[in-house]
Amino acid sequence: MERNRLHLLVVNSDKPFASGLMKEMHSLSPFPLEMEFAPNLRQALEKRKSADIVLLDLFLPDSQGLRTFHAIHDGDAGVPVIILLEPRDIALGVEAVKAGAQDCLLKEQIDIKGILHTITHVVERWRIFKDWKEVVDEKFDQAAKDPLTGLPNRLLFQDRLNMALSEAKRRRKMVGLFFIDLDHFKEVNDQRGHEVGDQLLVSVARRWVRCIRTEDTVARMGGDEFVILIRDLPSSEYAVSLAKRLLQILENPFYLRDPAVPNIRISASIGISLYPPDGENGAGLLKCADTAMFRVKRRGGSGFEFFDTPALEEKQEGEGPGRRSILVVEDDDDFRFFLHKRLVQAGYSCDACGSVEEAVDALKSSLPDLVVLDLGFRNASGIALLQNLSRYLKDRQKIPPVLVVSGYSDPEIIDFATTLGARGFISKPVNDAQLLSRIRSLIH
Numbered sequence: 130m131e132r133n134r135l136h137l138l139v140v141n142s143d144k145p146f147a148s149g150l151m152k153e154m155h156s157l158s159p160f161p162l163e164m165e166f167a168p169n170l171r172q173a174l175e176k177r178k179s180a181d182i183v184l185l186d187l188f189l190p191d192s193q194g195l196r197t198f199h200a201i202h203d204g205d206a207g208v209p210v211i212i213l214l215e216p217r218d219i220a221l222g223v224e225a226v227k228a229g230a231q232d233c234l235l236k237e238q239i240d241i242k243g244i245l246h247t248i249t250h251v252v253e254r255w256r257i258f259k260d261w262k263e264v265v266d267e268k269f270d271q272a273a274k275d276p277l278t279g280l281p282n283r284l285l286f287q288d289r290l291n292m293a294l295s296e297a298k299r300r301r302k303m304v305g306l307f308f309i310d311l312d313h314f315k316e317v318n319d320q321r322g323h324e325v326g327d328q329l330l331v332s333v334a335r336r337w338v339r340c341i342r343t344e345d346t347v348a349r350m351g352g353d354e355f356v357i358l359i360r361d362l363p364s365s366e367y368a369v370s371l372a373k374r375l376l377q378i379l380e381n382p383f384y385l386r387d388p389a390v391p392n393i394r395i396s397a398s399i400g401i402s403l404y405p406p407d408g409e410n411g412a413g414l415l416k417c418a419d420t421a422m423f424r425v426k427r428r429g430g431s432g433f434e435f436f437d438t439p440a441l442e443e444k445q446e447g448e449g450p451g452r453r454s455i456l457v458v459e460d461d462d463d464f465r466f467f468l469h470k471r472l473v474q475a476g477y478s479c480d481a482c483g484s485v486e487e488a489v490d491a492l493k494s495s496l497p498d499l500v501v502l503d504l505g506f507r508n509a510s511g512i513a514l515l516q517n518l519s520r521y522l523k524d525r526q527k528i529p530p531v532l533v534v535s536g537y538s539d540p541e542i543i544d545f546a547t548t549l550g551a552r553g554f555i556s557k558p559v560n561d562a563q564l565l566s567r568i569r570s571l572i573h
Contacts, residue, residue, distance in 0.1 A: 134161040135252060138180035140173040140201070141166075141213065142189050146236070150184075153241045160249070170200055177201060182252050183210045184234075187221060198225045209255040211247065213239075231255070275349040277327055278334040286348035286356060290411040293360045297404055301558055304404040305359035305368045308418035309375070312396045312430035314353035321393070328385045329393055336378045340371065356415070362403065364463040365435075372399050372433035398425035399433035406471065406561045407436050453572050454497040457481040458488045459534075461503070468501060468559075475565055498572045500531045530571045534559065 137154075141147040144166070151164045165180070167173035170192040177183065187197045202210050212233040214222045222233035231251045234244060273285035281289065290306070297304045311333065318326040330353065337347050337355070346358040357375075362368060375397065382392035400422025408414040417436035425432045455472055459465040460483045472479040480497070482488040488500075530552035553567050 136181045137164045138183045141186040157241050186213045209251050281348040283350050289346050303362040305362040306402045306414045306418045307357035308400045308422045309355040310398050311353040332383050340374050396431035398422050398430045402436045405558045454478040455499045456497040457501045459503045503534045
């Protein structure tokens with residue numbers, strides 16, 4: 130944008146009106162003024178980039194009303210827009226101003242000197258705003274961005290983590306947290322120098338940013354430590370797939386700027402924690418992911434591992450659950466995978482079925498020590514499943530206890546499930562400690 134020259138775009142389907150307006154403005158303007166005309170939205174969008182300000186008629190051959198304004202206006206990154214309208218459309222002009230338009234002018238009351246004054250005022254105000262925003266953005270980057278990689282720093286990451294957890298609690302979703310440490314990075318710094326080490330960190334960050342979704346975050350915590358936040362984690366399998374991609378993308382050597390420096394290869398150790406099973410707050414999830422990452426380091430690095438709260442507790446207590454068997458009956462693939470994974474990690478022998486028919490077939494071959502049943506089946510009634518299982522189990526000599534999992538914890542539902550034979554009840558979202566404690570009370 131030139132300080133001494135204005136580039137004005139007039140968007141109006143009435144060419145005679147626009148031509149007359151532009152001619153008068155050019156003759157009366159006290160400052161250099163370059164003007165372009167666009168009779169429709171398509172041409173306006175093509176010419177918008179070079180404009181300092183837009184005079185916009187909301188009603189065009191290819192666009193009508195507020196839709197026209199939203200198409201031209203591009204938020205804080207765009208150009209200021211002044212609306213031209215008829216008296217009957219004043220209410221629409223007010224809505225456009227609320228949405229970000231700088232001003233509204235009635236076509237029948239246009240005064241050329243007045244409009245030039247308005248344009249000058251709007252453009253200067255916009256320039257002041259843009260200058261201010263550049264300063265604010267620069268200060269924000271200094272406070273919230275890592276100066277080397279440009280990634281979010283610890284402060285911004287913590288803020289995004291807290292927001293992601295709050296949203297996950299409201300929507301009952303999962304969040305994934307990856308704590309990553311580059312393997313043998315100190316050797317790179319010691320042998321090749323800190324400048325080469327910095328180049329490597331920047332290159333690693335760029336590769337990892339390409340691996341994640343736009344709504345997720347890669348941040349640098351400091352040194353060679355990175356974290357990745359996965360909002361609304363689709364499934365545990367997704368976390369596994371992402372961890373493999375993050376490691377695989379490091380397998381290609383890094384070609385740094387200095388031709389005298391040989392290509393560098395590096396690997397990483399990744400620890401993964403999940404909300405809600407591994408923790409309820411950001412500090413707890415970071416600690417869990419960090420713990421899992423150090424377990425990978427102790428194995429030699431270049432790998433990933435989930436944090437395993439139940440298994441760690443069992444090892445610390447020194448009393449494993451033995452090879453007690455559990456049958457999980459759950460038709461939600463993600464939740465079935467989650468339950469199966471947690472129970473196997475805790476040391477149980479676990480079979481998982483997606484229907485009551487599969488469950489009955491599994492029971493015919495061998496009776497487990499416990500049945501975990503979700504009442505919230507999508508394709509059938511969980512109560513009917515419990516009734517069928519109860520009837521089948523009553524005909525057996527040994528009746529394993531049934532632990533019911535449900536998204537509803539009303540006393541009536543709990544009582545009804547109990548009358549049908551349920552021995553325990555857990556409400557969603559399932560907490561690891563609660564799940565393992567309830568299982569121990571039923572089969573140990």
